[in-house]
Structure formats: C-alpha cells, structure tokens
Amino acid sequence: MYYIDPHIHMVSRTTDDYETLAKMGCVALSEPAFWAGFDRGSVDSFRDYFRQLTETEPKRAAQYGIQHFTWLCINAKEAENVSLSREVIAMIPEFLDRPNVLGIGEIGLNKNTKNEATIFLEHVDLAVRHDQQILIHTPHLEDKYQGTRMILDMLCGDTRIQRHRVLVDHVEEHTIGPVLDAGFWAGMTLYPVTKCTPQRAADMIERFGPERLMANSAGDWGPSKPTAIPDLILELRRRGHSEAAIRRVVYENPRTFFEQSRHFAFVAPENR
C-alpha cells in the first residue's frame, strides 16, 4: 500500500532509511523543522538548516521516488531564547517561496512556559500574514495535556485562523478529542517507548473515525522507528479493516490536508 508520512525528521536519518521507506510504500513525506539535539547559536545556523530542508533533503528523497515537503520555524525548545526566535521568524520569509515548503511548523510548546507561548503566537501571526498552513508540536508526557489545552486556547482565540488548515500533532487518548472537536486536523505519532503504539493508534482510529485524522512516525535522532506507519497498516489489517479504510488514514488524509498548501505539487504514483 502507498502511504505518506506527514511528520518525519529525515535530516537525522540515513540514506538507507530513504530506501527502506520507499520499499515499504512511502511515496511522499513532510519534514517539520525541529530541535537538533542541541541549541543553535545564531540565525545563520537556522538559515543553513532551512537550506538543508529545502535543497538537500528533496534531492536525497527523489533518488528513491519519494517527494519531500517541509515546514519552517524555530522549535518550541529553542523558543525559550526569545531574541534568537525573533531573528529566525524575521528570516523565515526568505524561504517561503521555495517549492517544497508547505507552511510554518512544527511550532508549539515544550515545557509550557511564557516565552514558548509568546513565540508560538508570533509564529501564528507570521503564518496568517503569509497565508501559510500550520503544523503543531504538542508537548510530551506530563506536559502534553496542559500544553495542548494552552495551544487550543491560543488558536481558538485568533479569529484569523482557518482551523481546517492546522494540523495538531502527537495527540494521544486524552488530547485527541479536544483537538478534533475544535475542528483541527490531528496527527498520532507512533513512537516506540513513551508515546503511542500502533495498537493504541488503531484504537483511536476505531473510536474517533478517520475524519481529519492521520498517523506519523516522527522518526528523528532519538529512539524512533521510521517505518512505524507500515506497522500501523499491519495492525489495522490484522483487525479486519478494509484496504480503503486504511488507505484513507495513511494516504488520502495527508494528501487532502497538504493540498491546501499552494506548494503541494504531489504527483500520485499512478500518474508518474
């Protein structure tokens, strides 16, 4: 089955991973900008990172027939540095016309601080002013519920936001309901240890239905599994879901959401 991974950090994966993803049916992916495992020292460091996301990774992906799309921002962890964040936000428009850029992301909260919230709101304003879609990171573990509610407060408090153009990622059992109820898209992240397993993701699909719901691997530099979506496909097949129902979540939903970005020049495999 063909699938799209809507949230995967390929800069921290090997070229062999691209090959494996392609063999498993991945035909496109989207890579939000995130934390590199260390705090970067200057705006130029982000400028180079955005070149990597808009120049290098699309070429690496194309070698295996995978279309690479990306999202730009300074992540929530580094947003604690407000002055650096403002420099990065001012620089982002240099890259918004690059052909694989889908929007602003993954913005969000990490420890739910005042500085993180301040920079989140400034990113949202940037996205609105440039008519960009938004991809959102919600915090992990004990911070997730509080942070997700705070993010929803900020989004719902801005009447300029078109909710169907916002994806809220890393939802789990206690946050998926509020996100979907408010009219946003929701992404479940399949992480091996602390986060959501394919079994629990399948439970949420059965409980909430496929509307505005997708799944991703997050595959980054930490313990993670870039082929987590095929694991979910297998779990859903084992439970007796139809191929069409599975395809909706892992292929059609990401496509429908991304098609709202003017740069999503996706060519389906059957039309290549």
Added chain:
Amino acid sequence: MSRTADQVLEQEFLQVRAKILEIAAFFDRLSEGGAVTNEQQLRLLRDGSTILNDGADEKAARVQLLFSRQYESNWREKFGV
C-alpha cells in the same frame, strides 16, 4: 470495523498477561529495594494500576490524565500573553 470482545480477548490474552507480569515483577523489585523517597511518584503508579481495575470506561485517557500536569484556564492572564 471493530472486533468483538471475544476476538480482542483471544487475540491479545497472552500479550496482556505478559504486561501484567511485568508490572507485578516491578512492584516486587521495588519492595525488595527498601523504602522509596519519591512517594508521590509511587502513588501515581499505584493509582494508575487502580484505574485498570475500576468499573469505569475510558481507562487509557484517565491514566493519561492521572500522569498529567493540571491545566488552568486563566494561564494567559497569569503569563500576560
């Protein structure tokens, strides 16, 4: 499409048996190690395992909320953002 309770039980019995055994062995290791300093953390684990046995639904979401920091709706006023 969702499975019947009988199907779920049949397909997942051994996996869940193993998970319960892991938790039981964890509590054994804990008691053999003497007194615990972080009692609040231990209480969370005990309260979490209680949810598994109560009669109510939404167990996964309730376990998640048990391990979550509180949300206060007036946070924006507090932060001034």
